[in-house]
Amino acid sequence: MVVEADIQNAVVELLRRTVVKLPSDVEEALVRALDAEVDETPKMQLKAIMDNIKLAGEGNTPMCQDTGVTIFYVTLPRTCEIDVERGIIEGVRRATSEVPLRPNAVHPITRKNPGDNVGDGMPYMNWKVGNNDFIEITVMPKGAGSENMSQLAMLTPSQGVKGIKEFVLSTVLRAGGNPCPPMVLGVGIGGSSDICMKLAKQALLRPLDERHKDPEIAGLETELLDALNMLGIGPMGLGGKTTAIGLNIEYAYCHTASLPVAVNVQCWAARRGTVRIHLDGRLEFPTNEE
Ligand code: SF4
Incomplete structure (x- = not known):
């Protein structure tokens, strides 16, 4: 009992x-990022993150x-x-x-x-x-470093998928090195303003290697993640191929006159x-x- x-x-x-x-999917994504980087600075930053994770485990400290x-x-x-x-x-x-x-x-x-x-x-x-x-x-x-970079936009339906993509990219560009990249992005689409913010945070609960069950949303997740990694922000904002190691979307039906979009920014941790x-x-x- x-x-x-x-x-x-x-x-x-x-x-x-x-x-x-960290959950194994996050650690594995960081290892893949370290393998993918070629320049010394992003490699050094990711190596420092991996060393940090190892020391935390060995010392049983945060x-x-x-x-x-x-x-x-x-x-x-x-x-x-x-x-x-x-x-x-x-x-x-x-x-x-x-x-x-x-x-x-x-x-x-x-x-x-x-x-x-x-x-x-x-x-x-x-x-x-x-x-x-x-x-x-x-x-x-x-x-707080990552949470402070999170944003909500109440788009008009006519802004459509193009508006969603622009908002996600501009949120990450504005965040730059502040949220300790490589980032993980939780994106909420639809609902109302409060539901949308909740969806964005909830999206961060899904393992990074698991795509959305709706193929259209899954395609958007992959496309946005690829686009973010072309921004060049890189690990700790010092440049590189890895600006984000994951992007998950959750959605809800919304009012016909609304298109809320929220981005919850998460750091490497x-x-x-x-x-x-x-x-x-x-x-x-x-x-x-x-
Ligand atoms: S790693 Fe994350 S939790 Fe730690 S300082 Fe950076 S943003 Fe904050």
Whole structure:
């Protein structure tokens, strides 16, 4: 029988694994980028990133000092009497001192920092009810350097696919070296302004080597990624062939008079992790096995 303390423990362990080790698809994409670069500067930058990842793993320490704010995606079983929300909040509080995580969450106006990454609306949780007999919790620690480069555009339908492409490219050009490239881009298309921003962030949850199931969207993902890698921004903004290692799109139907597009910018430290808490207490970490 799972109790709230089990949720807390699972969240602490999930956050520890997630800030220390990247999902294998991200690491593999970085290795491919290192192989593809020919000039010394981008090679050196990617090599430094790979060394950083290795040292983080060996020392069991976060791969970047900015351990982000904690965005959660939770899927509950049809019946669940545990206070999962409280378990997550207390888990974040404990992880901040136990992992440790940098206390990043502050009041937006007073800038007061409670020191434990917990405040109104943070950690932020997205909720779903599923058919599984386990609780699934995914976390995306999101650093500010990349998040600050994210953008939304409310295009008119007449701007169409051309407008979408121009907006994605101009967002990445404007970001330049600020989000610690190589970047990963989550693109949301459709819905309304708020839905579109959510879709863009949610797109970052899909493994980089998995294309969208809709072939038209999958084609757009590939085309945009190729185009971004012709911009020459390169690793850490110092030039090179690899400006982005991945681009995923999620879409939703929208009003006939709207065409919202959102880009959520992610850095090379594209951290995401999932824990499954089975009702007998067993934990599974599908993205961050040790
Ligand atoms: S953008 Fe990413 S890699 Fe750069 S400092 Fe922020 S979290 Fe770290």
